[in-house]
Amino acid sequence: MIKARVTVTLKNGVLDPQGKAIEGSLGALGFAGVDSVRQGKVFDLSINGDDAKAAEKSIAQMCEKLLANTVIENYAVEILG
Amino acid sequence: MKSTVIQFPGSNRDRDMIAALTKINGEAPNLVWHTDTEIPETDLIVVPGGFSYGDYLRSGAIAARSPVMQEIAKRAEQGVRILGVCNGFQILTEAGLLPGALMRNAGLRFVCTTVKLSVENTDTVFTNQYEKGQVIPCPVAHHDGNYFADNETLKQIEDNGQVVFRYAEGTNPNGSVNDIAGITNASGNVLGMMPHPENLIEADHGGDQGRALFASALNVMSIEAA
Numbered sequence: 001m002i003k004a005r006v007t008v009t010l011k012n013g014v015l016d017p018q019g020k021a022i023e024g025s026l027g028a029l030g031f032a033g034v035d036s037v038r039q040g041k042v043f044d045l046s047i048n049g050d051d052a053k054a055a056e057k058s059i060a061q062m063c064e065k066l067l068a069n070t071v072i073e074n075y076a077v078e079i080l081g
Numbered sequence: 082m083k084s085t086v087i088q089f090p091g092s093n094r095d096r097d098m099i100a101a102l103t104k105i106n107g108e109a110p111n112l113v114w115h116t117d118t119e120i121p122e123t124d125l126i127v128v129p130g131g132f133s134y135g136d137y138l139r140s141g142a143i144a145a146r147s148p149v150m151q152e153i154a155k156r157a158e159q160g161v162r163i164l165g166v167c168n169g170f171q172i173l174t175e176a177g178l179l180p181g182a183l184m185r186n187a188g189l190r191f192v193c194t195t196v197k198l199s200v201e202n203t204d205t206v207f208t209n210q211y212e213k214g215q216v217i218p219c220p221v222a223h224h225d226g227n228y229f230a231d232n233e234t235l236k237q238i239e240d241n242g243q244v245v246f247r248y249a250e251g252t253n254p255n256g257s258v259n260d261i262a263g264i265t266n267a268s269g270n271v272l273g274m275m276p277h278p279e280n281l282i283e284a285d286h287g288g289d290q291g292r293a294l295f296a297s298a299l300n301v302m303s304i305e306a307a
Contacts (some may be wrong), residue, residue, distance in 0.1 A: 014229060015256065017189050056158055066146060069139055069175065071182040 001049040001056045002079040006066045009040035044068055052079050082124035082299045084110040089144045089152070091246055094130030094167065101279035102127065105295040115147040123161065125298050126153060130167030130222075130277065131301055140183065140225040141171030150176050162206055162298050163271040167223055170263070170273030179266055179273045181230035181237060186223070187256025193222040195287070198276055199249035199264055202242045205265055207272045210293035216249045217290035219276040226256035226275040228264075240297065 010016050016038050023037040045062075047055040056077055063075040084102045089094050095112075102110045111121050115133075120126065133144035144150070150172075157163050157178055165173040173179045186192060198219045200211040211217075230238065235258060238244055246263030253260045255275070263274030278291030296302065 006265075008288070015184070015187060015227070017185055017187050017227075017256075021189055066142065069142070069182055071174075071180075072184060 002050065002052055004045045004047060004055060004059055005078045005080055006043040006045065006059060006063060006067055007040060007076045007078070008043070008063070008073050009075075010038055011072055011074055014072045055079065060074075082106065082301075083108075083122060084125040084127065084299065085113055085120055085123040086110045086127045086129055086150055087113050087115065088129075089115040089131070089133035089147065089172075091133040091135055092129050092131035092146075092168070094279065096128040097277070097279045098127055098166070101282050101291070101295060102299075104282060105292060106299050106301065112216055113149060115144065115149050118148050118152060120149070120152050120156065123156075125164065126156060127164045128153075128163070128165040128169030128172050129279075130169055133168055133172065133256075136225070138306065139171075139175065141168055141173075141175040144168075144172045145175035145177075145258070154178060157271050158290065160268070160270050164207065164298060165271075165273040166277055167275055170275055171225060173271060173273045178271050179264060180234045180243075181264070183275070184223050184227040184229050185225050186227050186254070190232075191222075191224045192226070192254040193220075194254060195220050196252040196262070196276060197249040199247045200245070201247050202245045202265075204242065205245055205269050205272070205297075207265070207294055207298050208245055210297045219278065219290055219291065220280045220286075221254055221276045223255070223275055226255040226257065227251075228255075228261040228275075232305075235259065241267060243267065243269075245272060246276070258306055 019037040019039045026034045059077045068075040112114045171183045203213045248260040278294045281291030
């Protein structure tokens, strides 16, 4: 079994009102020095088999087709083992 | 002309859409469930509003990958008219049938209000019964209506006249770039819009300016609401 983590983040230049709201809330809690917050999504996947390379390739396709909207989002695939 | 409404789990404006199409077209639309792989012979396919799949992952993302969408893509290619309203617009962008994406409203609030819409292009099969520059009131109700496209795409759709509806007179409720409220694909047979013309077809709605859109799309004369 291969464990993998996909991280999806908004592209640079894409407005992130939720990140902005979180940033404001952190400031209200007294955390000084937070320059900016960008929020995103994390997916943990378990893939049958033990071919990490094949799994990585397949997960990249999953990202392109569903997990990320590549108009506004970037994705990163990390094989955890 | 024959019309068809697609229904997903979580669609909730489908009934309003069925009522509008029935009243304006004189016959009820076909109803097609999202798992169906075939769509009956039709001239207009409508993807209605709602919260398909509870907006899981991204609004419209799961619905855009449902079996019926492959058939819709085929019909779009053949030139069949396709209208997506609200969640339907989100589904059509997620499916890649329209450019850009619809993001969380800039103000983070769900907006349920009436905006002013300017009809920017009347040379489309959906808007040929409006006058260019005509401003109509229209209801909106959404959380993810903030239209975004990269600069290159934006220039392309602006230059091609694909921006059909714009929020007018400072009523942009969601932060959409260039005040974009509705766009078509390059060939003009697919329209997506956030406002709800199906809720603007008789006096009891506060106006009937939505009729012209359906009348254009169905090639019928716009009949005054009774």
